[in-house]
Amino acid sequence: xxxxxxxxxxxxxxxxxxxxxxxxxxxxxxxxxxxxxxxxxxxxxxxxxxxxxxxxxxxxxxxxxxxxxxxxxxxxxxxxxxxxxxxxxxxxxxxxxxxxxxxxxxxxxxxxxxxxxxxxxxxxxxxxxxxxxxxxxxxxxxxxxxxxxxxxxxxxxxxxxxxxxxxxxxxxxxxxxxxxxxxxxxx
Numbered sequence: 001x002x003x004x005x006x007x008x009x010x011x012x013x014x015x016x017x018x019x020x021x022x023x024x025x026x027x028x029x030x031x032x033x034x035x036x037x038x039x040x041x042x043x044x045x046x047x048x049x050x051x052x053x054x055x056x057x058x059x060x061x062x063x064x065x066x067x068x069x070x071x072x073x074x075x076x077x078x079x080x081x082x083x084x085x086x087x088x089x090x091x092x093x094x095x096x097x098x099x100x101x102x103x104x105x106x107x108x109x110x111x112x113x114x115x116x117x118x119x120x121x122x123x124x125x126x127x128x129x130x131x132x133x134x135x136x137x138x139x140x141x142x143x144x145x146x147x148x149x150x151x152x153x154x155x156x157x158x159x160x161x162x163x164x165x166x167x168x169x170x171x172x173x174x175x176x177x178x179x180x181x182x183x184x185x186x187x
Contacts, residue, residue, distance in 0.1 A: 002029075002104070004052045004076070004104075005027065005050055009121075012128075019118060019120065026106050028106070029052075029104050029105075032101045033097065034097050034101075038056065038095040038096070039080065039091050041061060041090075041091050041092060041093060041094050043090065047080065047085075048079075048080040048105060048111065049103040050077075050104045051074060051078070051079065051102075052103060052104060053100075054074070054097060055072065055098040055165055056074075057073075057095070058072075058081070061094070069173045071174075072098075072162060072170075072174065074161065081095065148181055148185070155174075
């Protein structure tokens, strides 16, 4: 599992074997089965997760009980309830496996130690945060300015693999449309 983590990090910053040995000390690896939760609403958020294999969905349940899919995370992606993780507050979202999943994860304390101990990793996480912010802004703009069909086409173009791995009902929820509407687009 650590091979995938190193390859992921080295897309942004090169690491010596000694530096990667230091990085590796701050992570643990975990395996989860399909339908298991990594995070549940109302609980403490212990980890940020790097997906080695598998597929996750991040979900917020509103006051009426309706579930809203915030994001999906597949191989080579990071995910957590970052508000709760960084503020050490209770989770407002749940993170669930859509497939059997393997992750590398680390605590906030280890995140801070890693960034303090190796400037390259601080740079790496700054770049990942910037990319995440850009992705969030794109998603917000898409929801505000695009119709359902345009959102569908954007998602298909950007992440075609999701359409092979995620049930249409979940894709519809993510796009903010009914399952029937999504079926009309995918004909």
